[in-house]
Amino acid sequence: MAKDSLQRRRDFALGSGAELFYDTPLEIIRGEGAYLYDKDGRRYVDMYNNVPCVGHANPAIVQAMAEQQAIVNVHSRYLHEGIVTFAERLAGLNHDGIESVVFSCSGTEAVEVAIQMARIATGKRGLICTDATYHGNSELVGAMSYLGCPPNQTGDIRSFPFPERYRPLKEGLSDDELCEAYLAEVAAAVDSLKAEGAGVAALIMCSIFANEGVPDIPPGFMSKVTDLIHGEGGLVIADEVQSGYARTGRWWGYEATQFRPDIVVTGKPMGNGLPISATAARKDFVDAFRAEKDYFNTCASTPLQAAVGMAVLDEIERLDLPSHVADVGTRLTSELASRVDQHSTIGDVRGSGLFISIEMIKEGGIKEPDAALTMLLSDRLKDKGFLVSYSGKFNNVLKIRPPLVFSHADAEDFLGAFDECMGELGE
Amino acid sequence: MAKDSLQRRRDFALGSGAELFYDTPLEIIRGEGAYLYDKDGRRYVDMYNNVPCVGHANPAIVQAMAEQQAIVNVHSRYLHEGIVTFAERLAGLNHDGIESVVFSCSGTEAVEVAIQMARIATGKRGLICTDATYHGNSELVGAMSYLGCPPNQTGDIRSFPFPERYRPLKEGLSDDELCEAYLAEVAAAVDSLKAEGAGVAALIMCSIFANEGVPDIPPGFMSKVTDLIHGEGGLVIADEVQSGYARTGRWWGYEATQFRPDIVVTGKPMGNGLPISATAARKDFVDAFRAEKDYFNTCASTPLQAAVGMAVLDEIERLDLPSHVADVGTRLTSELASRVDQHSTIGDVRGSGLFISIEMIKEGGIKEPDAALTMLLSDRLKDKGFLVSYSGKFNNVLKIRPPLVFSHADAEDFLGAFDECMGELGE
Numbered sequence: 001m002a003k004d005s006l007q008r009r010r011d012f013a014l015g016s017g018a019e020l021f022y023d024t025p026l027e028i029i030r031g032e033g034a035y036l037y038d039k040d041g042r043r044y045v046d047m048y049n050n051v052p053c054v055g056h057a058n059p060a061i062v063q064a065m066a067e068q069q070a071i072v073n074v075h076s077r078y079l080h081e082g083i084v085t086f087a088e089r090l091a092g093l094n095h096d097g098i099e100s101v102v103f104s105c106s107g108t109e110a111v112e113v114a115i116q117m118a119r120i121a122t123g124k125r126g127l128i129c130t131d132a133t134y135h136g137n138s139e140l141v142g143a144m145s146y147l148g149c150p151p152n153q154t155g156d157i158r159s160f161p162f163p164e165r166y167r168p169l170k171e172g173l174s175d176d177e178l179c180e181a182y183l184a185e186v187a188a189a190v191d192s193l194k195a196e197g198a199g200v201a202a203l204i205m206c207s208i209f210a211n212e213g214v215p216d217i218p219p220g221f222m223s224k225v226t227d228l229i230h231g232e233g234g235l236v237i238a239d240e241v242q243s244g245y246a247r248t249g250r251w252w253g254y255e256a257t258q259f260r261p262d263i264v265v266t267g268k269p270m271g272n273g274l275p276i277s278a279t280a281a282r283k284d285f286v287d288a289f290r291a292e293k294d295y296f297n298t299c300a301s302t303p304l305q306a307a308v309g310m311a312v313l314d315e316i317e318r319l320d321l322p323s324h325v326a327d328v329g330t331r332l333t334s335e336l337a338s339r340v341d342q343h344s345t346i347g348d349v350r351g352s353g354l355f356i357s358i359e360m361i362k363e364g365g366i367k368e369p370d371a372a373l374t375m376l377l378s379d380r381l382k383d384k385g386f387l388v389s390y391s392g393k394f395n396n397v398l399k400i401r402p403p404l405v406f407s408h409a410d411a412e413d414f415l416g417a418f419d420e421c422m423g424e425l426g427e
Numbered sequence: 428m429a430k431d432s433l434q435r436r437r438d439f440a441l442g443s444g445a446e447l448f449y450d451t452p453l454e455i456i457r458g459e460g461a462y463l464y465d466k467d468g469r470r471y472v473d474m475y476n477n478v479p480c481v482g483h484a485n486p487a488i489v490q491a492m493a494e495q496q497a498i499v500n501v502h503s504r505y506l507h508e509g510i511v512t513f514a515e516r517l518a519g520l521n522h523d524g525i526e527s528v529v530f531s532c533s534g535t536e537a538v539e540v541a542i543q544m545a546r547i548a549t550g551k552r553g554l555i556c557t558d559a560t561y562h563g564n565s566e567l568v569g570a571m572s573y574l575g576c577p578p579n580q581t582g583d584i585r586s587f588p589f590p591e592r593y594r595p596l597k598e599g600l601s602d603d604e605l606c607e608a609y610l611a612e613v614a615a616a617v618d619s620l621k622a623e624g625a626g627v628a629a630l631i632m633c634s635i636f637a638n639e640g641v642p643d644i645p646p647g648f649m650s651k652v653t654d655l656i657h658g659e660g661g662l663v664i665a666d667e668v669q670s671g672y673a674r675t676g677r678w679w680g681y682e683a684t685q686f687r688p689d690i691v692v693t694g695k696p697m698g699n700g701l702p703i704s705a706t707a708a709r710k711d712f713v714d715a716f717r718a719e720k721d722y723f724n725t726c727a728s729t730p731l732q733a734a735v736g737m738a739v740l741d742e743i744e745r746l747d748l749p750s751h752v753a754d755v756g757t758r759l760t761s762e763l764a765s766r767v768d769q770h771s772t773i774g775d776v777r778g779s780g781l782f783i784s785i786e787m788i789k790e791g792g793i794k795e796p797d798a799a800l801t802m803l804l805s806d807r808l809k810d811k812g813f814l815v816s817y818s819g820k821f822n823n824v825l826k827i828r829p830p831l832v833f834s835h836a837d838a839e840d841f842l843g844a845f846d847e848c849m850g851e852l853g854e
Contacts, residue, residue, distance in 0.1 A: 006506050013514035015527040015713030019504050019723060027506040031499035049501060051725060057497050066493035070484050072458035073700035074476060077446050079433050079454040087440035100442040105532040105702040106726060112565045137722055138539045140566040268725055273500035275532040275702040275726035286442030295564055296446060298478060298695055299533060299702035 021389065023379050031056025034406045036387065045410050047388045047402040053245055053269035054315035055405040061272045064311035065304065073304040076103075076296075082306030089313055091280055093251050095260055100286035102279045103300040107241040107267030108136030110277035114263045115140060115202060117281060117289040118235045124199030126234075128189045130162035132393035134211045135204060135239055144204065156198045158189035162393075164215030166348045166359065167367060179218035186225055190232050200234030202263070207253030210242040210401075213392030214350050214357040222259035235285075236260075241267035241277070242355070246316055246404055249326030249353035256352050269404075274308045275299070321404045329353040332400075332411040336418070345373060345427045354406060357391075358398040369394035377421055384417040448816065450806050458483025461833045463814065472837050474815045474829040480672055480696035481742035482832040488699045491738035492731065500731040503530075504723075509733030516740055517693070518707055520678050525691055527713035529706045530727040534668040534694030535563030537704035541690045542567060542629060544708060544716040545662045551626030553661075555616045557589035559639045559820035562631060562666055571631065583625045585616035589820075591642030593775045593786065594794060606645035613652055617659050627661035629690070634680030637669040637828075640819030641777050641784040649686035662712075663687075668694035668704070669782070673743055673831055676753030676780035683779050696831075701735045702726070748831045756780040759827075759838040763845075772800060772854045781833060784818075785825040796821035804848055811844040 007025065010018065026044070030037040033055040036044045046056065054061065068082075076083060087101040102117075104110050119125055127144060129135065134145040143157055161169055163182040170181055190200050203225065209215050226236045238261035243253025245266070250256050252264070263285065267277035277300075289295065299305075316322070333351035336358060340346050347361035360377065362368040374390045377398060381388055391399045402410070434452065437445065453471070457464040460482040463471045473483065481488065495509075503510060514528040529544075531537050546552055556562065556571040563569065570584055588596055590609040597608055617627050630652065636642050653663045665688030670680025672693070677683050679691070690712065694704035704727075716722065726732075743749070760778035763785060767773050774788035787804065789795040801817045804825060808815055818826045829837070 006508060006511060009515070010506065010511045012710060013511050013518065013527060014503075014728065015529065015710060015717045017714060017717035017721075018728075019721065020506065021504040025504075025506050027508075028499060028501055029507075031501060036499070036501065036505075051502065052500070056499060056501070059497070062493055062497045065496055066489055069492055069700065070486070070489045072455060072463070072483060073479070074455055074458060074463065074483070075478065076441075077448040077452075078463075079437065079447065079452050080456075081433060081454075084433060084437045084440050088436070091440065100440060102442065106536060106724060108724075109533060109535065109565070116566065137720070137724065138536070138565045138567065139543065142720075271726070273496065273726065273729065273731055283439060283442060287444060290442045290444035293564070293569075294444075294446065297533060297535075297564065299698070299700065301441065301445075302700065304700055 022382050026382070034403045034410055043385060044382070045386045045414060047386055047400050047406065047414065049403060050242060050247065050401050051268045052272050053404045054272055054312055054319065054321070055403050058272060058315060060315050061308060061311050064307045065274065068304050068307035071303070073302050075298055076301030080303050080306070082303045082310070083301045086306040086309050089310065090266070090278060094264055094280060097260060097262065097282055098264055098280045099283040100281065102286060102289065102295060103305060104277045104279070104297045105275040105300050106136070106277050107265065108138050108141050109297065110265045110267055110279045111135045111141045111204070111239065112138055113279040113289065113295065114204070114237045114265050116293060117263060117279065117285055118202035118237060120288050120292045121285045122199070122201045122233055122235060124201040124234065125156045126193030126198035126200045127157045128186065128193070128200065128203040129157070129159055130205065130209065130212055131159040132162055132212045133206065156193070158192055160185040160189050162209050162212040162215060163217050163221045165218055166216060175218050179221045179224065182218060182221055183224055183228060186228060190228070200229060200232045202235045202237050203229045204237040204239055206239045206243055207257050208243040208248060208352045208355060210355060211391055213359065213397035214352055214355055216350050217257060222257045226259045235262040237263040237265060239265045241265060245269040246322040246325050247353055247355055249322055249329055251322060253352070270312060271305065271308050272312050274305065276305045276309050316404070319405065325353040325404050328406060328408055328411055329356065331408065332356060335415050343422055343427050345370060354402055354404060356400040358400070359392070360396045360398060369396035371395040373425070373427070374398055376425065380421045380424065381417060384420065386414050386417050449809050453809070461830045461837055470812060471809070472813050472841060474813055474827050474833065474841065476830060477669060477674065477828050478695045479699050480831045481699055481739055481746065481748070482830050485699060485742060487742050488735060488738050491734045492701065495731050495734035498730070500729050502725055503728035507730050507733070509730045509737070510728045513733040513736050516737065517705060521691055521707060522687055524687060524689065524709055525707045526710040527708065529713060529716065529722060530732060531704045531706070531724045532702040532727050533563070533704050534692065535565050535568050536724065537692045537694055537706045538563045538568045538631070538666065539565055540706040540716065540722065541631070541664045541692050543720060544690060544706065544712055545629035545664060547715050547719045548712045549626070549628045549660055549662060551628040551661065552583045553620030553625035553627045554584045555613065555620070555627065555630040556584070556586055557632065557636065557639055558586040559589055560633065561638045583620070585619055587612040587616050589636050589639040589642060590644050590648045591639070592645055593643060602645050606648045606651065609645060609648055610651055610655060613655060617655070627656060627659045629662045629664050630656045631664040631666055633666045633670055634684050635670040635675060635779045635782060637782060638818055640786065640824035641779055641782055643777050644684060649684045653686045662689040664690040664692060666692045668692060672696040673749040673752050674780055674782055676749055676756055678749060680779070697739060698732065698735050699739050701732065703732045703736050743831070746832065752780045752831050755833060755835055755838055756783065758835065759783060762842055770849055770854050772797060781829055781831060783827040785827070786819070787823050787825060796823035798822040800852070800854070801825055803852065807848040807851065808844060811847065813841050813844050
């Protein structure tokens with residue numbers, strides 16, 4: 001009753017259609033580490049939330065947040081040691097082509113900055129992204145978000161089929177040939193932009209293609225596509241909002257998939273729940289952006305963002321989360337991969353650290369996506385106390401992306417629940 | 428030395444051109460109430476910052492922030508009582524045409540939502556704004572930000588001269604005629620958009636034209652322009668990022684300037700430094716937006732935004748800040764206005780609550796803006812321990828916009844310092 005009433009109030013106060021997870025939505029009232037608790041005190045293993053990367057209610061983050069807010073939290077047009085040090089640390093965690101940082105409050109805002117920066121740095125307008133991606137919700141960034149939508153191939157934006165080996169662009173090709181086939185799609189997008197007079201300002205990609213379902217990328221694609229774009233005078237933007245901050249077992253997704261982006265966009269996990277995002281690049285790109293745009297973001301570059309952002313970095317380092325993630329992620333992925341041969345409805349298991357995808361398909365061996373089964377699995381797992389979601393071009397990829405403090409024991413528990421669900425569903 | 432070094436590090440880490448206030452930038456390390464302290468322990472009366480509306484380091488806000496972050500802070504696709512209650516309170520503070528709320532993290536994001544919502548609700552594309560405004564920094568919203576730039580009169584956006592009596596569009600008109608003259612400018616923008624086939628989706632205005640310098644608006648303009656836009660099937664968006672939250676001595680700027688907007692955008696003061704923003708409107712507009720856009724904002728609509736946002740509302744109510752602001756603001760504005768006759772370089776004093784503008788002009792009686800004197804005054808006042816800034820179409824408007832807890836005693840002290848500065852500058 002109470003929940004129905006809250007849901008009705010929510011439908012009015014936030015508008016109908018404000019998304020809720022699961023057939024019966026959860027009312028979450030408490031969190032700790034990798035666990036969330038509903039209003040009846042029931043514990044769930046959180047295998048979805050990447051924002052609370054160092055754990056729900058992490059006391060070091062609470063302390064840093066409260067201490068700084070009690071000292072001062074003001075905009076960035078005064079000098080403050082904190083935000084400078086935070087920017088230095090963030091740039092320093094990247095490859096040596098990344099020097100300076102523009103802070104903002106959301107992934108969308110950081111992508112806006114990245115695109116504006118790329119256009120200023122290159123003097124060109126054209127943007128290239130994949131055909132099953134999401135980079136944010138502003139008018140500009142939303143136009144590059146093709147989840148479930150047919151790609152727009154006019155104006156300044158082109159999409160190309162994301163690179164994958166499970167459902168390859170063409171069958172029967174060697175890895176090298178498949179890589180070339182995807183590169184040819186990008187080259188076609190480049191040609192189309194050039195024909196329209198836009199040229200190529202940037203290719204933007206999530207470094208692990210998270211929304212595309214963390215595909216198995218044909219080897220060499222990432223560095224070759226970077227060369228291709230550079231050859232056209234464009235820049236490569238790595239959207240690290242999901243893939244960064246130790247998610248893959250390395251600091252950055254681009255280390256896992258082996259390329260060197262020109263601009264790095266970071267977001268969700270940066271503040272463990274405090275809105276923080278950043279766009280990092282070579283200093284001359286940032287300088288050119290600042291000279292042209294006079295960019296100011298009121299609640300960004302603040303002492304609060306700095307204190308909390310550095311506390312998150314400190315916790316990742318203190319807990320050695322990159323190693324932990326690599327360890328737990330590799331073992332869990334390998335365990336799940338061993339289920340592929342046991343269940344004809346598990347098409348593929350792929351992962352990068354603690355971002356793991358389980359591709360659900362229909363019987364019959366033709367890799368037909370099964371979105372209904374994926375949704376059902378997600379609900380059943382919730383009933384057993386494990387929170388996952390789904391993604392991918394066909395909504396048939398079970399998405400596992402827990403807080404980085406997710407443990408080996410949590411992984412073991414999940415495997416038991418997953419096997420139970422598959423059994424109960426007769427899969 | 429230390430400061431120079433910090434500034435050099437900042438120029439590298441954040442890029443050259445990241446704006447700093449004052450000829451010699453301040454290094455602020457602590458705040459309390461309406462006061463900021465630099466690294467040498469010097470106290471400044473903060474007369475600029477509207478974000479810490481209930482005071483720097485307000486302990487009630489610190490407590491709400493820390494408590495909620497220690498309990499849970501997670502995204503909005505689970506049910507949570509807090510965000511629903513916060514949305515209900517926020518809608519309830521508005522007129523009865525405002526029912527539902529979309530939360531986001533920055534003013535820019537909230538304006539993006541408002542524009543997308545207006546376009547969906549009206550089925551039209553055209554946008555109208557003033558010729559000396561700022562609504563945010565995304566590609567779309569930035570295109571409507573004309574501070575210091577010539578207005579763009581092509582595509583989907585038109586600007587019109589902001590309404591004012593100090594530098595009227597035409598001399599020698601009665602108030603009614605002047606009002607009609609400005610309305611004719613808006614009508615011309617409407618016609619131009621219709622001729623281009625865009626139609627009018629929305630007129631967006633700060634409810635007190637804050638960036639324009641808080642002009643003295645010809646009486647009746649706001650309600651008449653609202654009628655004009657409604658007559659064309661468009662919506663009126665009130666940008667309350669600066670004018671809302673008791674800044675004018677009323678809850679909303681649109682109450683002070685007397686019109687009824689269809690969509691209300693709120694931002695800066697909502698979180699006293701925590702990034703929170705909101706777009707509020709009639710439920711059917713919000714529903715239509717959600718149905719079309721499937722909008723999700725990771726760090727918005729969270730338990731943390733709700734807890735801190737409601738703590739800010741509680742503090743505003745507990746301290747009865749609307750009354751306090753009206754009281755202090757009226758007295759300070761009146762005192763400053765009495766200086767107009769004493770100094771030929773003070774062209775005009777205007778105010779709405781604790782948003783006060785002092786228009787600085789050159790000798791000679793032709794209202795020639797004096798941006799250099801305004802900047803000099805701002806620096807001198809800083810040296811005396813009072814932080815102000817400047818704005819307006821000609822950068823000649825001294826901008827007074829303190830935390831709402833700014834006191835009568837602070838105002839008295841400021842008047843003394845202001846008189847001293849004017850004397851020292853020989854004005």
